[in-house]
Amino acid sequence: MPELILILISFAFGILCIGHLRRYDVHEREPLFAMAAVTIWGGFVSIVCSLFLYRIIQENGVSLTDGFPFSYLYVGYVEELAKLLALVSCWPIIRREMDEPTDGLIYMACVALGFSLIENYFYALANPGINLLIAIRLVICTPMHIAFSMFMGLAFFWAVRRKGGWGLLFGAYIIAGIYHALYDTFVSYPLLLPGLYLILHSAYAWMYRLLGYTAARSPFRQTLTQWITSETAPAIEPGYPCLECTNNAPKPTYRRGRIRIQRCEECGSYLCSPHALYQLVHHYGSLFGSLRRRIHHLPHQGKHTRTLITGNRIDRRKHVACFQLDEFNEVLEATSRELAEKMERKWWFPAGNIK
Numbered sequence: 001m002p003e004l005i006l007i008l009i010s011f012a013f014g015i016l017c018i019g020h021l022r023r024y025d026v027h028e029r030e031p032l033f034a035m036a037a038v039t040i041w042g043g044f045v046s047i048v049c050s051l052f053l054y055r056i057i058q059e060n061g062v063s064l065t066d067g068f069p070f071s072y073l074y075v076g077y078v079e080e081l082a083k084l085l086a087l088v089s090c091w092p093i094i095r096r097e098m099d100e101p102t103d104g105l106i107y108m109a110c111v112a113l114g115f116s117l118i119e120n121y122f123y124a125l126a127n128p129g130i131n132l133l134i135a136i137r138l139v140i141c142t143p144m145h146i147a148f149s150m151f152m153g154l155a156f157f158w159a160v161r162r163k164g165g166w167g168l169l170f171g172a173y174i175i176a177g178i179y180h181a182l183y184d185t186f187v188s189y190p191l192l193l194p195g196l197y198l199i200l201h202s203a204y205a206w207m208y209r210l211l212g213y214t215a216a217r218s219p220f221r222q223t224l225t226q227w228i229t230s231e232t233a234p235a236i237e238p239g240y241p242c243l244e245c246t247n248n249a250p251k252p253t254y255r256r257g258r259i260r261i262q263r264c265e266e267c268g269s270y271l272c273s274p275h276a277l278y279q280l281v282h283h284y285g286s287l288f289g290s291l292r293r294r295i296h297h298l299p300h301q302g303k304h305t306r307t308l309i310t311g312n313r314i315d316r317r318k319h320v321a322c323f324q325l326d327e328f329n330e331v332l333e334a335t336s337r338e339l340a341e342k343m344e345r346k347w348w349f350p351a352g353n354i355k
């Protein structure tokens, strides 16, 4: 029974992971139906492929329980190859949907989710009873499976859509295998658990950078100004007091998903909650992950005032953020552009017109 609870927790956690990832697919969301189909089919195919590959290895006389840490390398490479093959097998489902680089990441993540959920199920059955190591493993291995293989998803997108970067796909596979092996090693020995933190941290940082890069280069990307000016008849709603001129009247209100912005008709400033400001930086600045490091004090503005990156003002007491559209739009564009260019300057980045 405890195994069943763990499996359910890991399943719920996996669903949360995908929901979370989907929020990063900011410019053109993938249909949930396709994501679910890839999770189920991709998960099934990847498990079958990995069982098949394990069998080939074992028939060639290699025993996977021997030879720590090399057995983990086998496991890493077998499972990552299985996930990549499963993504290829999903091509008929995703062919029409793969129209921006983020989609490569998203569908690879779905395959990894499916794989991890099925693997967890068998893992829990094979290890009856409950202990800390198994609990940790079941909960964190799903996001890890997702994070390790995402780079392969992007390389796959480049390879099939831009007909280039096959070498990069191979490189992404090599990296995924190494990460996977390190993770398996660290998670198997309680004494090595602190090392797990380093793996988690760097895998997540890399995943957010990839998500940011693909968002910055999405062909569906709009600027903040393009969005605001495309709204011809914003509803007038009661809302934030203006930080510039203290105007308290109801204001034109712009909504996109969970972002809600108001325009002060007295002074032309734009207002939103600090949370919405974060969302704007994710969405238009292509900057994902924690933004805490990017909050700064503003000199001479009182101790309750902060800024996120620059080009805005957050009043933490009133819980309101304020910016000038053109100025902040330029900050977001520059942030997004720099992020993309930094990635494209990397030595391994495929040459040619791969965007």
Ligand SMILES: [Zn+2]
Residues within 6 Å of the ligand: 242, 243, 244, 245, 246, 247, 264, 265, 266, 267, 268, 269
């Ligand atoms: Zn105002």
